[in-house]
Amino acid sequence: MIPDQTPGTALDQTRAPYFQVLLDYVDSGVIPFHTPGHKQGIGMERAFRDFVGENVLAIDLTQIRGLDDLLQPEEALVEAQELAAEVFGAEQSFFLINGSTSGNQCMMMAALNPGDKLALPRNSHKSAMGGLIMSGADPVWMQPEVDEALHMDHTVTPQTVRATLEREPGIKAVYVVSPTYYGVAADLEAITAIAHEYNVPLLVDEAWGPHFHFHPALPLSAMQAGADICINSTHKMLGSLSQTAMLHVQGNRIRIDRLKAVYKLFLSTSPNLVLVASLDVARRQMALDGAALLSRTIEIANDARARLNEIPGIYCFGEELEGRPGVYDLDPTKITITVKDLGYTGYEAEEILRRRYNVQVELADLFNMVALYTIGTTTEASDALVYGVSELARENRPVDIFSPSGVLDRRIKSGTYHLPKIPPIRLLPREAFLADTEFVPFKTSAGRICAEVITPYPPGIPVISPGEEISPEIIDYLALEKKAGVKMQGPYDDDLRFIRVVR
Ligand SMILES: Cc1ncc(COP(=O)(O)O)c(C=O)c1O
The missing domain is CATH 3.90.100.10 (Orn/Lys/Arg decarboxylase, C-terminal domain)
Known part of the structure; x- marks a missing residue:
């Protein structure tokens, strides 16, 4: 049952207008002489159809009459995106079907011309490089705060942003990543204020923070902090399907006409409408139940973090890191499991967890694994992770599966291995x-x-x-x-x- 309208919203957030038009189309029994070729499942390979089920194929439609057009929305997609903008705190929101990857490209193409200088952190995702290549912008790299002990980069500090803007005149926009893959959030309010002091827009890669807006225990979202534009990989942390994301914008520092032109350039003329509808319902779910769902998620994650920290040789950072440079706030739903004291690399630990305990983490690096806790994580799943890690910690380092000969170089073991410095830039x-x-x-x-x-x-x-x-x-x-x-x-x-x- 769908609960009542969320308090504090002017629009009717119980609606999922785009999902509804797809359902209505199926109900109307239209005889399809349009794409996709499988014609609502009839022509689909049988094993696949039997597995995924007929319903999802019935709403895998194209943008024909009544189903609106993501490139030129006039009907249900206008409402669906307005509903999203309202709950994500934006003036306008755009649905993306090629992830935050296309969001990064859109943000940069909208804000920058060839040769324009963009201040951005070195630990930006590779899709930001795609944005730089496409836009022809000139990167002015900012060094994020490096955590040698955990062998990871955190965020850039407001001081670094200010120093960069002072040092390099003519910067046209500031771009930051917050939160990081490890759930560390930047001081976005301070960074926004600095960017605006220099009269340039702040672009935020908030791929990992689409849930921030929906719970007071989570870091401030980019829109709440006053950023001009941000991207959210709704598929990463909320309930929408893979590939879906949203782009949110506010204020007048980003030209909307330019943004829309870029968006149209990147978007397929045949967006997968199942993906689009999944954004509509993920927004409704968050608007109506987000706080409750996230309270439970945060509770399960905090409990797991505490239990993991009791395991000898395991460390999962938490509030004790807050306030260090580059660690303004933390997302408790991400658990970084540091395994280096066990003598494993994160990659080895990941593989053991998967092979022996059937647990798959999101990310492994030299020292760490990252487990994502989301609204879909159950206590049983969490128990399986804690059990797997506790068993892993008890095991002798296996010589059979991995090649210990020299993999854990002495420099890594001693924790003194440094991430390489930013090399000199010779060409755009x-x-x-x-x-x-x-x-x-x-x-x-x-x-x-x-x-x-x-x-x-x-x-x-x-x-x-x-x-x-x-x-x-x-x-x-x-x-x-x-x-x-x-x-x-x-x-x-x-x-x-x-x-x-x-x-
Ligand atoms: C910080 C960051 N930005 C952008 C992306 C790209 O997101 P997507 O996979 O939704 O295209 C990722 C993906 O991992 C990411 O970590």
Whole structure:
């Protein structure tokens, strides 16, 4: 049963107008001579149809009469996006069907012209590099606060943002990532105030924070903090389907006509309407039940964090980190499980958890694993994670599954291994990406200008990007990550024996 309208909203948040038009279309029994070719499931391969069920195929429709047009919304999609804007605290919200990846591209293309300087943190997701390549913007990298003990970057501080704006005149926009993959949030109110003092917009990659708006125990959302534009991967933390995300905007620092033009450029003319409807219902769910659902999630997560912290050799950071540079606030629904004291890399621990205990975490890196707690996490699932980690901590380090010979390099074990410094920028990302290039052996590529993005994945943060000079330190670092088993995204040669450089 759908509860009453949420107090404090002017619009009727019990409605899911877009889901409803799809249901009405199915009910009306229209005879389809339109795409998709499977015609509401009839032509679909049987095993797949039997598995996914007929209903989802019945609403896999295209934007024909009455189903509105995401590129030019006039009917139910206007209402659906207005309802979203209201609860996410935006002036306008746009539904995305190619994730926050397309959101990052849209934000940058909307705010920047070729050659415009953009201040952004080094730990931006690789999709931000896509935005830089497409827009032709000139990155002014900001160093996020580095946590050597946890071997991770936190957020950029307001002081860093101010210093960057002072040091580099002519910056046209500030872009920050908050929260990080690990759930660490930046002081967005202070950063917004600084950006606005310099009369430039603040763009926020809030891919990991679509739930922030719905619970007082969570960090302030980007829109609440006054940011001009932000993206939310609703599929990551809320109930919408994979690939869905939202872009929220407010104020007059982002030109809406330009944003809409860019949005139309990126969007498929055949959006998957099941995805679109899932955004509509995820918004309704949050509007009506978000606070209660998230209270339960936070409780389960906090309980798990406390139990995990009792396991010898395991550390899950929490409130004790708050107030450190770059750690303004924390999202309690993310649990970072630091396993380095057990003598495992995060990758090894992830694999053991999966193989032996059938538990799959979201992310592993050299020292850590990250477990996501969302409105879909049950206490039973949480117990399975805590059990798996406690067993993992009791085990002797297995010699059979992984190759311990040298993987945990002494530098990593002692916690003194440093993330590589930002290399010198020799060309704009766009120039290098589109330049005449050649392949050279990676090991001996120091001094050359990189023409590709090289991103250990997860967490998806580039170590080197097009236009940057390859340094010995970066070669060393990436070689170590590869040795530890991490996959590299971006290079043409997956094994990274060769690298594409500017000729
Ligand atoms: C910080 C950040 N921004 C953007 C993205 C891209 O989001 P999506 O997978 O929704 O395209 C990710 C994905 O992991 C991310 O971590």
